[in-house]
Amino acid sequence: MNMQITTERPRFKTRAHDQGFDLTIALPGVAKEALEVKIEKRLLTIGGERKEPQGAFENHDHEALRFELKVELHEDLDVQNIKATHQNGLLTLSLQKRQELAPRKINILAN
Numbered sequence: 170m171n172m173q174i175t176t177e178r179p180r181f182k183t184r185a186h187d188q189g190f191d192l193t194i195a196l197p198g199v200a201k202e203a204l205e206v207k208i209e210k211r212l213l214t215i216g217g218e219r220k221e222p223q224g225a226f227e228n229h230d231h232e233a234l235r236f237e238l239k240v241e242l243h244e245d246l247d248v249q250n251i252k253a254t255h256q257n258g259l260l261t262l263s264l265q266k267r268q269e270l271a272p273r274k275i276n277i278l279a280n
Contacts (some may be wrong), residue, residue: 176257178237179194179195179196179215179238180195181193181194181238182195187271187272188266188271189247189263189264189265189266190244190264191262191263191264192262193240193261194261194262195234195258196246196255196259197258198218198219198221198254198258199218199258201255202221203218203219203220204260205268206251208248208251209246211242211248212239212240213239213240213241213242213248213251213262214238214239214243215236215238215240215260215262216237216238217235217236217239218234218235218236219234219236238259242264245265246265246266247265247266247268251263251264
């Protein structure tokens with residue numbers, strides 16, 4: 170059996186909104202258990218590996234896929250409250266602005 174490991178950067182897109190932004194990464198065939206998402210200071214790292222099911226390619230050549238994406242986060246974002254969801258081959262991270270920077274309405278008081 171010959172196994173080749175390929176490393177690549179996954180495709181992703183961002184969507185900004187008033188509260189922050191969402192980062193969606195296309196990871197078809199990657200199980201949630203094969204993902205690692207970590208934050209160190211302001212550096213967000215998403216990595217993992219797509220593995221073939223055991224026995225799926227017995228006696229055949231196949232390729233494993235390792236991936237890593239590093240994103241330097243802006244200081245306005247709340248790195249303590251990042252939310253991650255994994256569904257249908259998409260990993261979505263929701264990043265909110267720090268609460269003190271979020272838009273808010275200011276009430277006008279009467280004298």
